[in-house]
Amino acid sequence: MIKVLSTTKANVPSVRQMQSADAILILGEDVANTAPRISLALRQAVRNKSFSMAEEAGIPEWQDAAVRNLGQDELSPLIIVTSSESRLDNIASHIYSLSPDAIADFGFSLAARLDGSDIEDEMVCGVADILSQASRPLGVSGIVSFSPDILSSAAKVADSLSNSNKEAMLSLCVSESNSMGVAMLSDEHTLSLAAVMEQLDDIDTLVILENDLSRRLDRSALQKLAESKVNIIALDVIENSTLNRASMVLPAASFAESEGSLVNFEGRAQRYFPVFEPARDRLPSWHWLIKLS
Numbered sequence: 001m002i003k004v005l006s007t008t009k010a011n012v013p014s015v016r017q018m019q020s021a022d023a024i025l026i027l028g029e030d031v032a033n034t035a036p037r038i039s040l041a042l043r044q045a046v047r048n049k050s051f052s053m054a055e056e057a058g059i060p061e062w063q064d065a066a067v068r069n070l071g072q073d074e075l076s077p078l079i080i081v082t083s084s085e086s087r088l089d090n091i092a093s094h095i096y097s098l099s100p101d102a103i104a105d106f107g108f109s110l111a112a113r114l115d116g117s118d119i120e121d122e123m124v125c126g127v128a129d130i131l132s133q134a135s136r137p138l139g140v141s142g143i144v145s146f147s148p149d150i151l152s153s154a155a156k157v158a159d160s161l162s163n164s165n166k167e168a169m170l171s172l173c174v175s176e177s178n179s180m181g182v183a184m185l186s187d188e189h190t191l192s193l194a195a196v197m198e199q200l201d202d203i204d205t206l207v208i209l210e211n212d213l214s215r216r217l218d219r220s221a222l223q224k225l226a227e228s229k230v231n232i233i234a235l236d237v238i239e240n241s242t243l244n245r246a247s248m249v250l251p252a253a254s255f256a257e258s259e260g261s262l263v264n265f266e267g268r269a270q271r272y273f274p275v276f277e278p279a280r281d282r283l284p285s286w287h288w289l290i291k292l293s
Helices: 002-007 036-045 048-057 064-071 100-114 122-133 148-162 179-185 193-198 219-227 241-245 285-292
Strands: 023-027 078-082 094-097 137-142 169-173 205-209 231-236 248-251 260-263 269-272
Touching: 002 148, 002 169, 002 179, 023 036, 023 100, 023 122, 023 148, 036 137, 078 100, 094 122, 100 122, 100 148, 122 148, 137 148, 148 169, 179 260, 193 219, 205 285, 231 241, 231 285
Parallel strands: 023 078, 023 137, 078 094, 137 169, 205 231, 231 248
Antiparallel strands: 260 269
């Protein structure tokens, strides 16, 4: 994901900039589930057609009732290509339900069509026409389907649009708060969770920082962890099944009780501050790490 965002020719928009899009393609991502704030921006964006109609009629945008009455069911194109139903389906102009592999193939074919290749697929041609005619097209994808090919195809579509439209945008949804920040910290020396599990026999102590491994590992991996001799030190805010396997549990302060920074989907660092004092014996995780080091 980091590579895609750092190399794409398309603009990586803020939430506010997404609201200016006049044609949107969602490729393999359940945006309403993974990124509710972006979902709200997309709902606002599909109203841009009614805003244009209101401007032509001399109705100011702030007169919401009049704008809605004029626009009625007129919405900007929203094309959703996913494997399951979405809460955005009710405002979509086109909905295509495909398997993850087929979604990736669709994206690559769409990019080829936008680049001028002779693609005969009617669905691909229709979407290509909509996106190429837009002034500010927006592509949205993410990692909900765990398919690198879908990400690659979304990047291809965005780059193809950018060749002829400098206003083209690409947004990638992340699964959890600060997922982007963690990805940016990763390098060739960083171990994946799968690599850690493979090296359990060589690990003496495992520190688990605010993470319930039952959400990350399958049953066999969890059983392997339970049967290993590794000492587990767990830091967390709420009780979970991982804590039951820990040799030591340290109570971590919540985000509302500590300060720090998160990196959002744009790669923008955002500070947060405590709103109340942590309960007794609770410390921010990074305080505990300093004490343990």
